[in-house]
Amino acid sequence: MKLYIKRLENAKDLPIPKFMTSGSAGMDLYANVAEPVIINPSEIKMIPTGIAIALPKYYEAQIRPRSGLAIKYGISFVNTPGTIDSDYRGEINVIMINFGSEPFKINRGDRIAQMVINKIEVPEIIEVNELDKTERDKGGFGSTGL
Template sequence: MTPPVLRIQRLAHGADLPLPAYQSDAAAGLDLLAAVPADAPVTIAPGGRALVPTGLAIALPPGTEGQVRPRSGLAARHGVTVLNTPGTIDADYRGEVQVVLANFGDAPFAVTRGTRIAQLVVAPVLHVAVTEAETLDETARGAGGFGSTGLHGRT
């Protein structure tokens, strides 16, 4: 079976960077790279955030979305994560892919040109028909939320 095609346009400020790539055979996400100027890294102070360009515009396959997710190594080692995770890229968006990084660590973090800053997971999207209802069907959980199922689950 032929995989769906993700069309990528390199923008001028990202022309010399590699295209997003899976880093292992079973990886779920394509790594996104920072397209900041080589002579002007973006430094994110502790508690700060920055909108980091990738130098790419994409055309997702119809019926999919792009989910921008954090890289676990950045989070574990530096406290740096994607702020609006997962960020959603709609299939009809054609602007530059940018990543909102936040620094929850205790030291400034420098984003340099080519740094792998996030992952892009392409996932199917289901559109639903919306209908208003007077009541909803009953479930065992009911309206419980925000931890209502417990910290350790059922025993």
């Protein structure tokens, strides 16, 4: 499988996404901001990454929060994980939210997200009148206890 990455003209100085260790599942994405961006507590901002990608059919890229930003600053994503479909060729943007109590500053080139590539199974869709029963059945939202 090959992942084609294009750095946009305004992001040629930023690193190309890369895996930080040999065992990493996700590669880091960088903030493509011209000037520092402040995300205040409870605020949502879209941050560009300066890249576009081309995935093979039946693959997706999941854009996920970085755990260090989450635990240290309360930074996450509104739509996590974000899905990049195989036919999308636009810039990848990250919709960030500050759940923390202090303003959070994003500088150009900061590592703001990670991208994980997954193969997608395309199921045969079969409509039925009834589904098989299970022990859990329709129980959800805490039905199995703590």
